Amino acid sequence: MRVKEHPILNFNHQNEIHFTYNEKPMVGYEGDTIGAALYDNGIRHFSDSVVHKRPRGLYCAIGNCGSCYMQVNGVENVKTCMTLLEDDMRVISEVDEDKDD
Amino acid sequence: MFKKTGVPTKEMIRSRFPKDKKVLFRPKAIIECYDEIPCNPCETVCPFSAITIGEDINAIPQIDFDKCTGCGICVHSCPGLAIIVAMIKNGKAYFKVPYELLPLPKVKERWLAVNRNGDVISKCKIENVMTAKKSTNNTTIVTVSLEQPYLYDFITIRRPHE
Amino acid sequence: MINRDLVIVGGGPAGLSAAKVALDAGMKVTLIERFNQLGGQLIKQTHKFFGSKLQYAKTRGFDIAKILIDDLNGFSHDQLEILLDATCVALYPDKVLTVYQYGKYMKYNAKSVIVATGASEKILAFENNDLPGIYGAGAIQTIMNIYGIQPGKEVVMVGSGNIGLIVAYQLLQAGVKVSAILEAASYIGGYLVHASKLKRLGVDILTNTTVKKAVGEEKLEKIITVKLDEKWQEIPGSEAEMDTDVLCISVGLSPLHQLMSMAGVKMVDISELGGLVPKKTCDYETTVDNVYACGDVTGIEEASSAMVEGRICGLMAANHLGFKHPNGEQLEDDLNNQLCVLRQGPCGEKIRCGLKKVGEI
Numbered sequence: 051m052r053v054k055e056h057p058i059l060n061f062n063h064q065n066e067i068h069f070t071y072n073e074k075p076m077v078g079y080e081g082d083t084i085g086a087a088l089y090d091n092g093i094r095h096f097s098d099s100v101v102h103k104r105p106r107g108l109y110c111a112i113g114n115c116g117s118c119y120m121q122v123n124g125v126e127n128v129k130t131c132m133t134l135l136e137d138d139m140r141v142i143s144e145v146d147e148d149k150d151d
Numbered sequence: 152m153f154k155k156t157g158v159p160t161k162e163m164i165r166s167r168f169p170k171d172k173k174v175l176f177r178p179k180a181i182i183e184c185y186d187e188i189p190c191n192p193c194e195t196v197c198p199f200s201a202i203t204i205g206e207d208i209n210a211i212p213q214i215d216f217d218k219c220t221g222c223g224i225c226v227h228s229c230p231g232l233a234i235i236v237a238m239i240k241n242g243k244a245y246f247k248v249p250y251e252l253l254p255l256p257k258v259k260e261r262w263l264a265v266n267r268n269g270d271v272i273s274k275c276k277i278e279n280v281m282t283a284k285k286s287t288n289n290t291t292i293v294t295v296s297l298e299q300p301y302l303y304d305f306i307t308i309r310r311p312h313e
Numbered sequence: 314m315i316n317r318d319l320v321i322v323g324g325g326p327a328g329l330s331a332a333k334v335a336l337d338a339g340m341k342v343t344l345i346e347r348f349n350q351l352g353g354q355l356i357k358q359t360h361k362f363f364g365s366k367l368q369y370a371k372t373r374g375f376d377i378a379k380i381l382i383d384d385l386n387g388f389s390h391d392q393l394e395i396l397l398d399a400t401c402v403a404l405y406p407d408k409v410l411t412v413y414q415y416g417k418y419m420k421y422n423a424k425s426v427i428v429a430t431g432a433s434e435k436i437l438a439f440e441n442n443d444l445p446g447i448y449g450a451g452a453i454q455t456i457m458n459i460y461g462i463q464p465g466k467e468v469v470m471v472g473s474g475n476i477g478l479i480v481a482y483q484l485l486q487a488g489v490k491v492s493a494i495l496e497a498a499s500y501i502g503g504y505l506v507h508a509s510k511l512k513r514l515g516v517d518i519l520t521n522t523t524v525k526k527a528v529g530e531e532k533l534e535k536i537i538t539v540k541l542d543e544k545w546q547e548i549p550g551s552e553a554e555m556d557t558d559v560l561c562i563s564v565g566l567s568p569l570h571q572l573m574s575m576a577g578v579k580m581v582d583i584s585e586l587g588g589l590v591p592k593k594t595c596d597y598e599t600t601v602d603n604v605y606a607c608g609d610v611t612g613i614e615e616a617s618s619a620m621v622e623g624r625i626c627g628l629m630a631a632n633h634l635g636f637k638h639p640n641g642e643q644l645e646d647d648l649n650n651q652l653c654v655l656r657q658g659p660c661g662e663k664i665r666c667g668l669k670k671v672g673e674i
Binding site for chain 3: 054056057058061063081083095104107109110111113131
Binding site: 207209231288309 | 371511513516661
C-alpha cells in the first residue's frame, strides 16, 4: 500500500505506468523500479533460491543481494530492484511455473 | 536502565530542569541529551549563546537559564528531538514540543499527554501549532498546556483515539 | 579506452564529496553510480543529521544529498562525467576499470581511482531467515522513503543500532506499526536520543532478545523470539511467538570490498570496522599506487565521516598527481581536524580502535 501522507516527504504518485507480470496487468507509478511496483501490487515471492528452490523476497532492494532477478522484455536475470519501470513492460518471474505466486 | 529502555530516571530528568521552579515563570529549554554524541547544532543556533558544548562536540550541552529566552529555535534544530521548552503560567505547565507525525493537531483540540515511558498521563490542550516549514527543517512545533503536576512527566502528545 | 585523471566508484556521500574537491583542484573526473540517481543511502534518510555545521548537522539526509549533488553543478562535461545506472564490474591493478551501463561494457584508463562503494547489509543466521517478508533495513527504507510504499502492516525490527532505531521511527512516520525492537545485547546499541524518541511513542526495545525462527509458507507469518543470557546463550523455555508480516534486519553493515580485493589491494579483516577493509596510508592511498578508498568501504561509520573522508581522499588524489587545490593545505588540516572531532567521543571508540588496528597490521 502506498503512503498517503507523510510528515517529511512528498511522493509524486500521479503518472501511472501499465505493465504485465506473468501476463497479469498491473499498475505502478512513474519513478518506480519494477521491484517497487511489484511490491506495491502485493508480490512478495520474487525468485527461488538456485539449489533448494526456496522462495526469496526483495531482500536488499539496492542491487546487492540478487533475490529479485526476473525476465524483463525477454531479457533474463534483470535486477528488478534497480531497473526503472516502463510502460508495456513484460515482466516474468523466474520461479518454477508449478509453484507460482 | 536508561541504556536498556531509553527511559531516563527521574533524577536525570530533574537535572535538566532549573532547580528553582520559579525560573520557569519564563519559558526555558529543557535539553534531554544524556549521551555523549558528536553533535552541536543546539549550541550553534542559539541566538543568545545560552547553550554551551565547546570544542569537543561530543560533550553534553550545558544551558544557562539566565540567558535562555525559551525561543525554541533549538527545539527544531536538535537532530535527536531531545529538546522541549517548558514554562509555568497561571498554575499550568506549558510546553513547546517537536512533532514529526501526521495528522497534526489543531489549536484548541484536546490530545493525550504522554510520558517518557510512552504511557498516557493526562489530557492536554493544543495551544499553538507552528507547522513544518523550511526554516524549521520540516519539524512542526506544537505548544500544549496541561496541569502543573505533570511538569516533569510530560514529554509528547498523542492523538486521542489511538 | 577512455582516459581520465580520476575515476570515482560510488556516488554516495564519500564519492560526491571526493568529486567536488578533486574537481576544484582541476582534475578531470568520472563518477560512476550504480543507481539511477546520485546520493547513495542519503536519499532515503529522512532524519536530521548529527555532527557539526561543517557536516551539515540538523539537515535531513536527503537534503544533504541535494547539497552535495548541487556542489557538482557548473562543471563542464569534459571536467565531470557522471555515469548513472552504471556498475563498475572490474578494477585492475593498473587502474583500468570495466564499467557496465545499459547493456554495454566500457573501459576506463584512470590515473587514479577512488573506491567509495559503501557497504552492504549483514544477515542474521536463524531458521527460515530467507522467507519473503524478511528484509534488510535498507530495503525497507528504499521501499518506504523513495517509492512511498508501506512495507507491511506491522514490523518487528531486529537490532537497536542507529539504523534500526532510525528506520523504526521512519516506519512510524510512514504510518506502519512497529511491534517491537529486538536487541541481542544487554544494552541499546544506537544513540539513546533515538531510543527515547521511540519509547515515548510506545515502541519497546527488548534487550537480551533475538529472533530464533521465522515461520511461514510462502512468506513470513510469525517469528519465534528467544531470550539470551549475558553470554549470548539462549535461555531454554523463554521462547515467545509474535505475529508479524515484516521482519526488518538491522544487524550491521560490511564494507563492499570486492573491487579492491580484485585490484590486489591488501585487505585486512577488522571486526570493529565491519569486515574486510583496505590497508591504507594516512593519505587514504591503498597498497596499490593511486588507488584510494573512503567512506564505509574503509570501515562502517556515520555519513558525516564519510563526507569528510571523501573530501580528504579527493584532495590526496589531486595532490599526488600534481593538481593544486586553491586552498589545499588549509583544507587538509581542517578536514583532518573534523574527523578527529567526530571520532573523539565515546561513540567513536570502536572506529578509533579499528583504525588503529588497520595501522598496526
